[in-house]
Amino acid sequence: xxxxxxxxxxxxxxxxxxxxxxxxxxxxxxxxxxxxxxxxxxxxxxxxxxxxxxxxxxxxxxxxxxxxxxxxxxxxxxxxxxxxxxxxxxxxxxxxxxxxxxxxxxxxxxxxxxxxxxxxxxxxxxxxxxxxxxxxxxxxxxxxxxxxxxxxxxxxxxxxxxxxxxxxxxxxxxxxxxxxxxxxxxxxxxxxxxxxxxxxxxxxxxxxxxxxxxxxxxxxxxxxxxxxxxxxxxxxxxxxxxxxxxxxxxxxxxxxxxxxxxxxxxxxxxxxxxxxxxxxxxxxxxxxxxxxxxxxxxxxxxxxxxxxxxxxxxxxx
Amino acid sequence: xxxxxxxxxxxxxxxxxxxxxxxxxxxxxxxxxxxxxxxxxxxxxxxxxxxxxxxxxxxxxxxxxxxxxxxxxxxxxxxxxxxxxxxxxxxxxxxxxxxxxxxxxxxxxxxxxxxxxxxxxxxxxxxxxxxxxxxxxxxxxxxxxxxxxxxxxxxxxxxxxxxxxxxxxxxxxxxxxxxxxxxxxxxxxxxxxxxxxxxxxxxxxxxxxxxxxxxxxxxxxxxxxxxxxxxxxxxxxxxxxxxxxxxxxxxxxxxxxxxxxxxxxxxxxxxxxxxxxxxxxxxxxxxxxxxxxxxxxxxxxxxxxxxxxxxxxxxxxxxxxxxxxxxxxxxxxxxxxxxxxxxxxxxxxxxxxxxxxxxxxxxxxxxxxxxxxxxxxxxxxxxxxxxxxxxxxxxxxxxxxxxxxxxxxxxxxxx
Numbered sequence: 085x086x087x088x089x090x091x092x093x094x095x096x097x098x099x100x101x102x103x104x105x106x107x108x109x110x111x112x113x114x115x116x117x118x119x120x121x122x123x124x125x126x127x128x129x130x131x132x133x134x135x136x137x138x139x140x141x142x143x144x145x146x147x148x149x150x151x152x153x154x155x156x157x158x159x160x161x162x163x164x165x166x167x168x169x170x171x172x173x174x175x176x177x178x179x180x181x182x183x184x185x186x187x188x189x190x191x192x193x194x195x196x197x198x199x200x201x202x203x204x205x206x207x208x209x210x211x212x213x214x215x216x217x218x219x220x221x222x223x224x225x226x227x228x229x230x231x232x233x234x235x236x237x238x239x240x241x242x243x244x245x246x247x248x249x250x251x252x253x254x255x256x257x258x259x260x261x262x263x264x265x266x267x268x269x270x271x272x273x274x275x276x277x278x279x280x281x282x283x284x285x286x287x288x289x290x291x292x293x294x295x296x297x298x299x300x301x302x303x304x305x306x307x308x309x310x311x312x313x314x315x316x317x318x319x320x321x322x323x324x325x326x327x328x329x330x331x332x333x334x335x336x337x338x339x340x341x342x343x344x345x346x347x348x349x350x351x352x353x354x355x356x357x358x359x360x361x362x363x364x365x366x367x368x369x370x371x372x373x374x375x376x377x378x379x380x381x382x383x384x385x386x387x388x389x390x391x392x393x394x395x396x397x398x399x400x401x
Numbered sequence: 402x403x404x405x406x407x408x409x410x411x412x413x414x415x416x417x418x419x420x421x422x423x424x425x426x427x428x429x430x431x432x433x434x435x436x437x438x439x440x441x442x443x444x445x446x447x448x449x450x451x452x453x454x455x456x457x458x459x460x461x462x463x464x465x466x467x468x469x470x471x472x473x474x475x476x477x478x479x480x481x482x483x484x485x486x487x488x489x490x491x492x493x494x495x496x497x498x499x500x501x502x503x504x505x506x507x508x509x510x511x512x513x514x515x516x517x518x519x520x521x522x523x524x525x526x527x528x529x530x531x532x533x534x535x536x537x538x539x540x541x542x543x544x545x546x547x548x549x550x551x552x553x554x555x556x557x558x559x560x561x562x563x564x565x566x567x568x569x570x571x572x573x574x575x576x577x578x579x580x581x582x583x584x585x586x587x588x589x590x591x592x593x594x595x596x597x598x599x600x601x602x603x604x605x606x607x608x609x610x611x612x613x614x615x616x617x618x619x620x621x622x623x624x625x626x627x628x629x630x631x632x633x634x635x636x637x638x639x640x641x642x643x644x645x646x647x648x649x650x651x652x653x654x655x656x657x658x659x660x661x662x663x664x665x666x667x668x669x670x671x672x673x674x675x676x677x678x679x680x681x682x683x684x685x686x687x688x689x690x691x692x693x694x695x696x697x698x699x700x701x702x703x704x705x706x707x708x709x710x711x712x713x714x715x716x717x718x719x720x721x722x723x724x725x726x727x728x729x730x731x732x733x734x735x736x737x738x739x740x741x742x743x744x745x746x747x748x749x750x751x752x753x754x755x756x757x758x759x760x761x762x763x764x765x766x767x768x769x770x771x772x773x774x775x776x777x778x779x780x781x782x783x784x785x786x787x788x789x790x791x792x793x794x795x796x797x798x799x800x801x802x803x804x805x806x807x808x809x810x811x812x813x814x815x816x
Contacts, residue, residue, distance in 0.1 A: 103406075106576060110406055118406070119575040123517050143679035145571050145672060146761050281764040283680070283687035289766050292792045301802065304514040314804050 085138040086230060086277050087148045090222060091169045092157035093322060095127040097219025100245060101157070102133035104223035104261070107241035108233045109137035117142045128320040128365060130167035138277075151177055153275045155226055157218045159183040160384045162194070164319050173198065178275045180225055182218060201229065201271050203264060217260040224261030224268075231273025238265060313362070317345070321365030324386040327356060331377035339369040339378060407579040409572030412540040413479065413505045413565070414439035415579075416547025418449050419587035420503070423474040425453040426465035431517055432569040433481040433507040440477075459488035466502050467495025470562070473596030475551065476502035481569065482509035482523045489526070495562060496531025497626065501554035502562050503547060504532065508671070509569040510758040518759025519568040521670065521723040524699075525731050531626050532564040533633050534699040536670045538656075540577045543567045545650055546697075548582075551591050552640045558632045568672040570759060582648055590647055634701045652697055655706040659685060660692025664715040665774050666747075667693045667767070670732060673722055673756050680767030691771055696732075704739040711736075712745035716778040718770050720789075722756040729786050730754050749777045755789030762789055 088105065092098035099120035106118030120133040134148045149172045159181050161167040173179065179200045181190055187200040194200075203225050205215070220242065227233040227241075239258055246254050327339075334354030347363040350356045358369075370378045407415065413436045417425070427437040443449035456462040459480050470476045480488065485506055506527070510520040524534065533553060535546045543565065550563040567573060582590075601607055614622070637654055645651035658678050660666055667677045674695040684691045694710045694717075696703055711717055721730025728734060733752040740746040753770055755762045766789055777783050 103576065106406060110578065115578060116406060117575060117577050119408075119570070121570070142577070143675040143682070145575070145676055146759075149761075149763065280679075280683055283683040283689065283764075283768045283771075286765045286768045288769050288772075289763065289789075290792045291769075291787065292790055292795045294788060294790060294795070313808070 085136055085140075085142065085144070085280070086153070086275070087151050088135045088137075088153045088155070088226060088230075088275075089148050089151045090133045090135075090155045090157065090226075091161055091167055092131060092215075092218065092222075093127070093161070093320070094122065094129045094131050095322070096157050096215050098131055098133045098157060098222075101155075101219035101223040101226075102135050103245050104220065104238075104241050105226050106135045106137070107244045108223070108227050108237050109135065111237045111240050111244075112233050114138060115140060115142050117145070121147065126320065126364075128322045130161055130164055130319065132168070148172070150174065150278060150281075152278045153178045153180065153226060153229060155222045156181045156183075157222050158215060158384065159185070160387050162190075166316075166319060170194070170196075176276065176278075178229060180222070180229060182215070182222060199271075199274055201225075201268070201274070203267065206260070206263075217257060220257035220261040221264040224264035227261075228265045228268035228272050230275045235262065235265065238262070316361050317364050318347075318359075318361045321360075321363060321383050323365045323367055323380045324360070324383050325358060325363065325365070325367060325369050325378045326381050326386070327358065328377045328379065329355070331375050332356065332373075333375050333377070335374065338372055338374060342368050342372040344368060404578050404580045406576040407540055407544075407581075408435065408574055408576050409537070409540045409543045409567045410435035410507070410574070411439060411576075412543040412579050413507075413547060413567065414443070415581055416544045416565075417477040417503075418443060419544075419582060419584060420475065420477070420548055420551045420591045421450070421588060422477040422503075423451050424466075424469045424476045425451060426462045426469070426476070426478050427453055427455050428457075428459050428462045428480065428484060429455075430459075430481045430484040432509060432573040433479050433484070433505070435573070436479045436505060436507075459484040460491055463488040463491035463495060463504075466504065467491065467498055467500040467562070468601070470495070470500035470502040471498055471599055471601040473594065473599050473601075475594045476500075477505075478502070479505035479507070481507040482511060485523050485527060486511065489530070492527055492530040492532060497622065499560045499626075499629070500562060501560050503550045503554060504562060504564050505543075505547070506564050506566045507569050507573045508566055516758040518570055519672075519722070520757045520759065521566075521721075521731075522757075524564065524566045525723045525725070527564060528700060528731070531630065532562045533559075533630060533701065535563065535565045536697055536699055537565065537567045537572065538672050538674045538695065538697075540567075540572055540575070540579050541650070542652065542697075543572065544579055544581070545644065545648070545652065548587055548591055549637075549640055549644055549652070551594075553633055553637055555594055556633075556636050556640070557597060558636050559629050561626070561629055561633065566671065571672040580648075580650075586647065590644065630701050634698070634703060637698060637701075653706070654696070654698045654703040655710050656693075656695040656697060657710050658693040658695070660694050660710060662690065663692030664690040665771060665778070666691065666711060666714050666717045667770070668711075668717055668719045668732065668736060669693065669695055669722075670699065671722065673720070673762060676762055676764075677720070677767060680764055680771075683764065684768065684771055689771060699732075699735075702735060702739065707736065707739050708743050708746075711740065711747055712743075714747040716749035716751065716774045717747045718751045718753055718774045720753045720755055720762070720770070722754075724754050724757060733786075748781070749774065749783050751777055751784055752786040753789060754786065760789070 090098045102118045106116045110116045114137040117136040122131040175198045182203045227238045336354040340348040347359040466478045508519045510516040537543045554563045641652045677693045719733040721732045
């Protein structure tokens with residue numbers, strides 16, 4: 085059975101990507117299961133979707149614990165523990181990362197010895213935080229990596245999944261998917277089917293006996309109006325507001341008052357500070373600032389500048 | 402007839418469409434909303450007849466569903482979790498009216514604390530209301546059970562509302578290959594709704610909900626409800642046999658997978674039962690004599706079929722995806738009642754509770770349950786009930802509690 089996981093952010097089309105790949109397997113005669121996984125999050129929050137494909141009917145369900153292929157559409161997620169990008173990967177798992185950094189750089193960063201393939205972002209991605217067509221590109225690349233899906237099957241899958249959106253959308257996504265498919269030619273068939281878990285020599289679950297604890301400890305009480313500060317909602321951001329202090333008039337209140345998340349503090353001398361751990365990137369402050377002193381920078385670009393790692397080729401001089 | 406990839410929600414919508422329902426009172430709730438969105442789109446673009454009306458709550462939605470069914474039209478509705486509980490008063494009431502219709506429940510754990518993911522405490526809360534309950538393990542079963550459910554609900558030997566249950570996420574948002582039956586064949590199978598004596602009509606008042614009664618007459622009506630629900634067992638067998646003959650897919654009231662010659666058996670409801678099925682295959686490959694018994698009906702409870710399927714087994718592990726506070730797993734309790742005193746009842750009936758709030762049950766956990774069961778059989782000692790919960794998960798909650806403790810102090814509360 086193939087067990088494949090797509091990681092991206094809400095709005096980047098991971099559900100659609102998993103459905104394109106699922107449909108391609110189905111067109112090729114496989115039994116298929118595909119599903120997105122998300123909760124009450126919003127655009128920009130880490131989400132994942134998964135595909136199982138087998139020649140036999142599939143009885144496994146739910147999240148994939150031991151993936152054969154992990155696709156990362158947004159490389160800023162790799163560093164986000166809550167995204168669980170690397171969960172359950174083993175030396176035989178293939179990692180496909182949409183990134184301008186090289187496989188060697190990723191190997192070094194992740195200390196991962198298994199196969200890593202990168203899909204450099206297209207020129208059109210530029211400074212767009214939504215990573216346009218990334219879903220189609222990831223699905224096309226993944227289809228080539230498994231090596232058992234033809235170009236024709238991929239094209240039919242895109243028509244099936246996107247046909248309702250009109251021929252223009254189908255054509256554009258088909259071109260993007262096929263371009264990614266072509267890029268992956270040297271790696272065709274790199275992904276192999278994983279084994280079923282063995283009942284002969286499994287690692288027994290480390291079950292715990294829950295002790296009784298009083299309601300002071302065990303009632304799920306919320307004592308404050310907001311969630312815990314430990315919940316880094318800043319990880320949902322695809323655009324980052326950056327204050328130009330040269331242009332800021334020290335008005336002391338506009339950006340801070342309009343921030344719906346209370347993520348902007350103003351110091352005694354009127355200097356606003358954005359709490360990036362909790363700023364969700366709604367850009368209300370950017371719209372409200374009277375002297376236009378707050379700019380919206382794509383998060384992946386801001387992070388690349390901060391870490392000194394390469395990002396989009398289009399961003400380089 | 403075509404085979405295509407459909408989510409459980411999509412399959413439920415197709416079931417309603419192929420049953421040619423007339424009226425759909427609706428109210429959105431995750432993870433069910435996609436069902437009514439799909440039906441709304443079909444009705445809007447003319448692919449489907451029928452009328453969809455959004456109500457202001459699930460309580461009103463169920464009232465509308467029961468009222469409409471009592472006029473003799475075919476009614477479909479869907480909800481989940483908190484929505485099902487909000488409608489609880491009307492679940493009992495419309496079942497008491499003997500109004501036949503189909504309600505889909507997309508299972509989701511109950512608040513508090515809140516979750517969006519699947520477990521069966523919502524549907525177990527509706528266990529005693531008079532609705533029959535069909536539990537689905539695959540997206541195909543969701544579609545097929547919806548068609549079967551209309552026949553069951555409308556049969557004059559039964560005439561009760563039927564709840565078709567599917568698990569949130571594990572089925573609701575998961576696509577798998579589903580055969581969509583031919584519309585004409587499905588129409589021939591479900592047939593037209595023959596409401597017989599029901600003729601509740603505007604401007605011709607008739608009381609379906611009779612006046613306040615004393616215990617004697619009240620007992621009569623309640624026990625008739627029980628007899629009708631019990632009738633549903635042979636009627637279900639009849640209808641599912643007819644379905645199998647026509648569509649080639651058999652749905653016995655109790656499904657047995659590699660269980661006939663098995664010494665040990667898992668018993669489970671719903672989509673997680675397919676995980677048990679995968680585990681049975683792996684355990685069989687490793688030389689274990691083990692199988693799966695999966696009831697499709699919870700109400701009526703197929704007592705005889707379960708006794709037959711489990712007769713002579715050495716050990717049974719019931720894995721409940723629900724928890725009755727102060728008692729334990731509901732299916733375990735019900736099965737114990739069904740088997741008690743039966744001469745061939747298995748000597749070991751062990752209880753496991755897992756999959757609460759969508760918590761996964763891993764292959765290794767199924768293997769370990771088999772091992773625990775084997776030990777119990779060998780020693781003659783039934784183990785105490787076990788929550789499937791690991792030390793790592795406990796460590797995770799300890800971390801959260803530590804954070805809460807610090808923050809409470811920072812906020813000036815008593816730690």
